[in-house]
Amino acid sequence: MESMELMRARHSVRKFTAQKIEPEKVEQLQVEIEAINRESGLFFAVVTDNEDVFKASQPSYGSFSGCRNFFLLFGDKKADEQVGYYGERLVLFAQSLGLNTCWCALTFEKKAIPVAAPEGMKLFIVVALGYGETQGVPHKNKPLEKLAKLTNQTPPWFKQGMEAAMLAPTAVNQQRFRFEQVSERGVRAKALLGPCYKIDLGIVKYHFELGAGRENFNWE
Numbered sequence: 001m002e003s004m005e006l007m008r009a010r011h012s013v014r015k016f017t018a019q020k021i022e023p024e025k026v027e028q029l030q031v032e033i034e035a036i037n038r039e040s041g042l043f044f045a046v047v048t049d050n051e052d053v054f055k056a057s058q059p060s061y062g063s064f065s066g067c068r069n070f071f072l073l074f075g076d077k078k079a080d081e082q083v084g085y086y087g088e089r090l091v092l093f094a095q096s097l098g099l100n101t102c103w104c105a106l107t108f109e110k111k112a113i114p115v116a117a118p119e120g121m122k123l124f125i126v127v128a129l130g131y132g133e134t135q136g137v138p139h140k141n142k143p144l145e146k147l148a149k150l151t152n153q154t155p156p157w158f159k160q161g162m163e164a165a166m167l168a169p170t171a172v173n174q175q176r177f178r179f180e181q182v183s184e185r186g187v188r189a190k191a192l193l194g195p196c197y198k199i200d201l202g203i204v205k206y207h208f209e210l211g212a213g214r215e216n217f218n219w220e
């Protein structure tokens with residue numbers, strides 16, 4: 001599936017079926033995670049068939065049910081934005097394998113996490129993973145004018161970047177990001193304070209790159 005289609009198809013899913021993730025898909029996820037870890041210096045891991053972190057045996061826990069698989073996203077103390085950027089790359093890769101996900105900052109059992117943080121790193125966030133009972137639903141969007149400055153000269157690639165950014169998951173769907181074209185090829189993105197706002201910024205920048213095309217612009 002093309003990346004724009006993947007971004008359109010991805011929605012947070014919190015209720016999972018008992019279907020196991022096939023070993024070939026776990027293997028593919030591991031290969032992608034190794035590539036990300038090598039490239040970024042972060043430490044991501046996938047855990048499958050775990051009943052404890054999302055209390056899968058309870059019919060409902062937080063807003064989750066039946067979640068037995070997840071990604072763990074570790075990084076250096078100040079790696080929030082990078083965790084968002086590379087985490088969303090992994091989320092969209094999982095989507096390409098027909099799997100559903102939900103970023104989760106709060107409602108998981110921290111004490112039950114089965115992987116220790118590497119020296120000097122911390123666990124930023126967990127991403128629930130598996131086969132959803134449904135594919136989820138599109139989130140509500142803020143008006144485009146609130147998220148970006150557009151003019152008559154705004155090029156198509158910037159608009160496509162914004163379309164992709166608006167499909168991105170953000171904590172409590174806060175969409176506290178702003179994009180601005182500051183020169184012919186220069187784009188500035190910033191995030192306003194809010195829960196997990198730096199992780200959100202990395203996620204939306206990854207989406208913007210996929211929509212706009214990395215060859216069309218530079219981050220300023």
Ligand SMILES: Cc1cc2nc3c(=O)[nH]c(=O)nc-3n(C[C@H](O)[C@H](O)[C@H](O)COP(=O)(O)O)c2cc1C
Pocket residue numbers: 010011012013014063102103104105106107125136137138139167168169170171172173196199200203
């Ligand atoms: C950084 C981050 C943290 C999140 N934390 C939680 C969480 O703790 N619990 C939860 O149910 N959803 C969580 N979400 C999911 C958001 O609520 C969801 O992405 C948002 O409502 C947009 O919906 P969508 O992902 O379906 O597009 C989180 C999302 C992000 C990006």
